[in-house]
Every structure is written in structure tokens, then in C-alpha cells.
Amino acid sequence: MRRPLFPSRARSKPRVWSPVAIVLVAFATSARADDASQWVAHVAQAARQLNYTGTVVNQIVTPNGGAKFEMFSLVHMNENGREYEKLVSLDGPAREVVRSMGEVRLYFPDSKIVRVVPRTFRNAFPSLSPEQQKSLTQYYDFKIVSGERVNGHAAEIAVFEPKDGFRFGHRFWSDSATGLLLKARMTNERGEVIEQFAFTDITVNAKVSRAMVEPSWPAVPPDWQVMETAAGDVAPNETGWAVTRVPPGFSKVTEGFRQLRGHRDPVAHLVFSDGLVAISVFVEPFTAAPSTLGSKNQGGLNAFSVKVDDQLVTVMGEAPAVTIRQIGNSVVRRQ
Amino acid sequence: MNENISRLMDGEVEVSELDQVCACLKTSDAMATWTCYHVIGDAMRGSGMPLRDFEVRFIQRLAAEPTVLAPRRRPVAAAATWGWAAAATIAAVTVVGWTAMSLVGETPAAMAKAGEATVVSAARARPAPVPSDYLLAHQEYSPSTAIPGVGPYLRSVAAPALEQRP
Secondary structure (H helix, E strand, O other): OOOOOOOOOOOOOOOOOOHHHHHHHHHHOOOOOHHHHHHHHHHHHHHHHOOOOEEEEEEEEEOOOOOOEEEEEEEEEEEEEEEEEEEEOOOOEEEEEEEOOOEHHHHOOOOOEEEEEOOOOHHHOOOOHHHHHHHHHHHEEEEEEEEEEEOEEEEEEEEEOOOOOOOEEEEEEOOOOOOOOEEEEOOOOOEEEEEEEEEEEEEEEOOOOOHHHHHOOOOOOOOOEEEEOOOOOOOOOOOOOOEEEOOOOOOOEEEEEEEOOOOOOEEEEEEEOOOOEEEEEEEEEOOHHHHHEEEEOOEEEEEEEEOOOOOEEEEOOOHHHHHHHHHHHHHHOOO | HHHHHHHHHOOOOOOHHHHHHHOOOOOOOHHHHHHHHHHHHHHHOOOOEEEEOOOHHHHHHHOEEEEEOOOOOOOOOOOOOOOOOOOOOOOOOOOOOOOHHHOOOHHHHHHHHHHOOOOOEEHOOOOOOOOOHHHHHOOOOOHHHHHOOOOOHHHHHOOOOOOOOO
């Protein structure tokens, strides 16, 4: 049941230098404060506006130092401002993620489950708040290194070095011509790679058709189970919960309640961000097994669960365990 | 064999095993695996050029690859919620322990199968990693992972996420 990779296209399509890329190169030697957020905006925009096909390798380093690789085929299409994307796992069951104008469907053929994530304001228009932009430059050393190459494409590296131990290091390789992200790497406090992804093959400005971004399955295959994840937008609201010791550089992005599948009560969700990563705090009545509590890790993602009164507090984010634990241990009911 | 190749590349093969592991490399299958691993390593480091027919061969090899399901006893407390272990390695020779199974409440059959320590094809054996609601709710907020549009979902599909609920 494996689908063939999408045919490679010639890489001779004309490329246009985006004005933003030129500005970035001009500032390469003297990275200014707002360059960092400009860079993020530029690369995010390229990923959304261009048509491209390719093969992605994702690497996650496990706590014992081993590395797990997975490969995906990716097709992205922008048709008159409408975005379509298809990601298919190339090993094991052909798990698939299809994004269509903001709505995301995740197909798990091995368990015959399709999860539907409704369109949200965030996944349609990602952008950084002024606080996030400020943190980005205040808590990371930012620089752009030109003259690199990734798989034959001229590339630049955007380097975000953390200034303290509360965050990971990040490097992003972007295509010099188009700004498209070709490779990304996260490193821990010791500078070791903990998670990265890279295109092993990419065709920018590829000719793509709607057929290439259609799910390989019917919207809901006959005997499959649908899980509406209802992970949509948080309804902004006071949750009655607060974090007393928010690590430096992180500010609250949103706070509210979500109704999650299989959870009887609404779950409080608070999100903190330093401009590059986010940390989520979830609070709901404690009905889990006690073994739920404690720290967990998967590549660049850390999580920590703790019981506060009769509530289960779970903190999750792309930050060192110390950052996640500090937040988890300072969640209190707002006075 | 693939595990030995992987260990060899990582410098984890003991001197005493070295002759034996190197002898195994003399088959064309082993050499193909060796090449595969290095191409992927090169891609991740950004050095080297991808082979044109690399993906095709990769998929063919992977399809033929067995996954060894060998449950290992672990303390119940640790096993009950530990759902993060990424399911697949490139070689699909990962031992998918029952810890990885345990997070997927929806597939008791898969757990039963794991208990039998059977060797089955990767395409059929892997339990479905259904990402937790928490992870799905969280991931859109992280600018670094959201830069490539579908980026956040790599994680959900690549790795079984934790189920926080019993």
C-alpha cells in the first residue's frame, strides 16, 4: 500500500529574489533586533506561498541518545491564496496528514482512525505578538550565516543561540533564492542535536495539481472511526489558574478553556511563548493514574505532570526540562 | 544485522564483536543498508547529494523489513503512560516494546500481539500512534515548529504521543 514518490521535476524554474531576502542579506553582518522576527515572518511566508514537493527526513533523538528517523513525502500547493498540503509517512503504515484551507485531517490507516482538526485562526494566520518579537531578540543571539548549501541549494542559516539555560538552540537553513525552509535543528543545553528535520530532495516552484494534495482516502473511509479533536481555538477566558514563576522571556500568549475529546470537563489551556517556542499548561480534574505524573521527553519536546489539589496539571513545550518543571511547580489557583 | 550496522556507524560495536559485524557487511543487502544509513546521515548533516533513486530503494527495502516485537518487562508505573518512544527507526528494526503499545488504548489487539513476541512485517505490526489531544492542542502555538505549515504534524504522525488519560 505504498504510494510512489512524486515525480521529480526539473529545478530550472525561474526564481525571483524576494525583497525581504535581499534586505536580510544586506543586514547579514549586522543583525539588528527586529531582523529575527522579520526572518521568521519571511520564512513562514515562503512556506505558505510557494508550491513545492519533496522528501523530508525527521530525526528525533531519544533520551538514551539513540536516533529515530522517519521519512515523509510532502506536497504543498498555494492556489490563489488557498493552501493545500499533503504529508505521507513513507515507512510503516502510510499515515497521512492533509491540510486544506486550514482544516487538518490525520489519517491512521493502521488503526482506521481519522482525526479532524478544524481550521483555526492560528493555523491560518500565524504571526508573532509584539511581546514575542521582543523576547526573540532579547533572549536569543540571532545571526544569519550566508554561503551555505543544503543538498545542492544555496542556503543561509539563521542561528538562534539561547542566552540562558531556559531555552534550546535553534538553527534554520533556508533556500537563498526563495526563503523556503530546507532544514531545521534543535540543540539542547549541551549543544547536542535533539531534533531535526531536513528535505533530502526538494523541488521548489514545482508544478502541482489538486490531485496531488487530495487525501488518499475518502473524507471518512467506510469502517473508520472519526475523532473530531475539537482542538480548535481556545475560547479566551480567565481560567482561574496562574503561573507564579514564569521563566524569563516567556509571556502569556493565550488563556482559556478547550473541550477535548473524551474529557468530561473543559480543560484549561494557558500558552506561554518566547517568540520561538511555546509552552502549554493544561489543567483538568485529576482522573488519571498516579503514574501519569512526572517528566517525559521526546526529542525537543518535554512534558511534566503534577497534581495540584484535585487537579492534574500538565506542562508541555519545546524547552529544557528545567523550564517545563519550573512552570509546572508554580501553577497555582489565582487568588 | 541492521542493528549491528547502526551500532557500527555509531561506534558502539565492541572490539570483540568487530570481526563478526564486518563479516556480515559482505553481502549486498548489508552494503545497501550501510549506504542507506550514510545517505540519510549525510542529508541530516547537509553534506553530500541525495541519490536519485534513493527513495525508491529505501521504500522497497523498508517494505521487506521485519519489525521485531519483543516485549520487555518494565515496572508497571513506568509503562502505564510512557508513550513517547518514536515508533519507527529508519531500519524499522526498533524493538517496539509494549510501552509504545500501551499509549494506544484503542488497539488492545496490538498489545496482545506484542505479548506473543512475534516477528511481523512493519506495515502490519506497528500500532497506530494516535496523538494526544494535548499535543494537538499545543503544537500550533510553537513558532519554530509552525514555520513549515505542516511541520507541527510531523511530530504527531512520526511519533506516538502521550495519552495522558488512563
